[in-house]
Amino acid sequence: MKILITGGAGFIASHVADAYLEIGHEVVIVDNLSTGEKKNLNPKAKFIKADITDKKKIQEIIRKERPDVINHHAAHIQVGYSVKNPQFDAENNIIGLLNIMEAAKEIPIKKVIMAATGGAMYGNKVTPFNEEMKAEPLSPYGISKRAGELYLNYYHELYQIPFISLRYSNVYGPRQNAHGESGVIAIFAEMMAEGKAPVINGDGTHTRDYVYVEDVARANVLALNSDFVGELNIGTETEISTNEVFRKVATEMGAEIEEKHSAERPGEQVTSSLNYSKAKEVLGWEPRVNFDEGVRRVVAWYKNR
Ligand SMILES: NC(=O)c1ccc[n+]([C@@H]2O[C@H](COP(=O)([O-])OP(=O)(O)OC[C@H]3O[C@@H](n4cnc5c(N)ncnc54)[C@H](O)[C@@H]3O)[C@@H](O)[C@H]2O)c1
Numbered sequence: 679m680k681i682l683i684t685g686g687a688g689f690i691a692s693h694v695a696d697a698y699l700e701i702g703h704e705v706v707i708v709d710n711l712s713t714g715e716k717k718n719l720n721p722k723a724k725f726i727k728a729d730i731t732d733k734k735k736i737q738e739i740i741r742k743e744r745p746d747v748i749n750h751h752a753a754h755i756q757v758g759y760s761v762k763n764p765q766f767d768a769e770n771n772i773i774g775l776l777n778i779m780e781a782a783k784e785i786p787i788k789k790v791i792m793a794a795t796g797g798a799m800y801g802n803k804v805t806p807f808n809e810e811m812k813a814e815p816l817s818p819y820g821i822s823k824r825a826g827e828l829y830l831n832y833y834h835e836l837y838q839i840p841f842i843s844l845r846y847s848n849v850y851g852p853r854q855n856a857h858g859e860s861g862v863i864a865i866f867a868e869m870m871a872e873g874k875a876p877v878i879n880g881d882g883t884h885t886r887d888y889v890y891v892e893d894v895a896r897a898n899v900l901a902l903n904s905d906f907v908g909e910l911n912i913g914t915e916t917e918i919s920t921n922e923v924f925r926k927v928a929t930e931m932g933a934e935i936e937e938k939h940s941a942e943r944p945g946e947q948v949t950s951s952l953n954y955s956k957a958k959e960v961l962g963w964e965p966r967v968n969f970d971e972g973v974r975r976v977v978a979w980y981k982n983r
Contacts, residue, residue, distance in 0.1 A: 679788075679902070680704045682745035684730055684778070685752030686723065687714025689854045689861075690793065690846075690894055694749060695720050697895040698902075706743050708736065709752060718853055730774035737781035744785050748778060749898060750792045757798060757819045758859045758943075764818035771822035775829060783837045790830060791901045794823045796845035796911045796952040797886065806887075806915045806953040809845075809908075816945075827909055834907055842901045844894075847913030847952045850972060851891030852979040862920060863888065863976055866927040871980040875935045880942035882921035887913040887951035890967035890975075900961040913952025914965045926970070930977040 681698055685691040686707030692714070695705050699722045707719060710729040719725050728735045730752050740748075753771050754760065760767035775792075782790065800807040801814035815821045830841040854864035869876045889912060897912045921937065928935050957963040967975070 679746040680706070680743070681747045681749055682706045682708060682740065682743055683723075683749045683751065684708050685714065685750070685793075687711055687716060687718050687725070688751060689718075689851070690849055690891060691749070691751035692718035692720070692853055693851065693891045693895040694751065694898045695723050697899050698749075699723060701899065706745060708739060713755075713855055713858070730777055731769055733777045736774075736777050740778065740781035740785070745787060747789045747791065747902065748782055748787055750775065750778065750790060753793065753823075755819070756859050757817045760817055760819035760822070767818045767822050768825075771819070772825050772829070775826045779829065779833050779839075783833060783839060786837060787839060789902070790833075790839060790841040791898060792826060792830060792841065792843045794827055794843045794845045794909065795820060796847045796913055797947070797950045799824060799845055802947065805917065805949050806913075806951040807911065808953040809911055809956055816947075840905075840907045842904065842906060843909045844897055844901065845909055845911050845952070846894060847887035847889050847911075847950065849891055849894050850888050851976060854891075862886075862923055863927060863973065866924060867931070867976055867980045870927060870931045870933045870935065871977075871983075875938065876924070877938045877940045878920050878924055879940055880920075880946065881939060882924065882937070883919050884946060885917035885919050885949045885951070887916060888918055888923075888969055888972070889913050889965055890972040893965045893967055896966075897957065897961065897963050900963050904961055906960040910957040910960065911952040911954050912957055912963070913954055914969075915951050915953055916969065917949060917951045918969060926973045927977060930973055931981075
């Protein structure tokens, strides 16, 4: 199949591109390189530098390339910045998607796979979150991802374009950008590898569900041949505190660093974890790389860079 991947120079979608190429698909990557990097691009993929908010250009690309499937990962991903500048977030995550879909419906494409969020989708509810729970995103970022799902549902109803929205928990692994506000494993690992001492926000007891990027890429592979249409949580249903992340990364690094804490970030969600039984049922997906093994791999990657 010919698959157009948006955001394929970034962390997650570069692994998705690798996985698709590995099993023989043809891959075209579209990315504006705002946070992605050329060194993440698989040389077997065709790369087109373009911004999904540039309606004319992205539509020309889709009409010319005529992919069978669009795998959509390009997005603005910073929750904090989305609060400061919700228009920028919506421009990228909502208008960008509509620019793509308005061209895609003409081809028409066979399927859209979109990266959504599980962590920022459900609001403050009792964990683990499942897909039957009401989506109540509390940030412009979560709202734009939910809007994307509702639009995909609209294109499915009106134009019969099947879609799968993969609601990831906190994804981690090699190539993750350590300079954003999220990606605590990448931030800790990069700082410790450089001999610096990271500071933990708040008391470090907040928990998150960490899913390894290779498992996420496999969900994108399984989604290609599934008849399922709708939203699926992709997580581990395991909650790990920031203090545990700190200690695990430090141990693997062989770093003896004293734990230091700063003030709590206001509005920070206390717990988060995703039930993945629906993904198991419809895709046959479940996480394979546990947290200890995943951190070991990430630390090895940072040490050998
Ligand atoms: N990292 C996580 O834990 C996580 C969790 C849930 C969902 N997601 C979603 O997964 C996707 C990928 O996230 P990531 O962590 O790999 O981030 P990333 O920043 O590494 O990847 C995003 C990619 O999209 C590109 N991009 C951004 N805006 C663009 C635009 N307007 N036009 C073209 N390209 C653009 C960037 O250059 C980058 O290569 C995003 O949609 C994100 O919302 C990530």
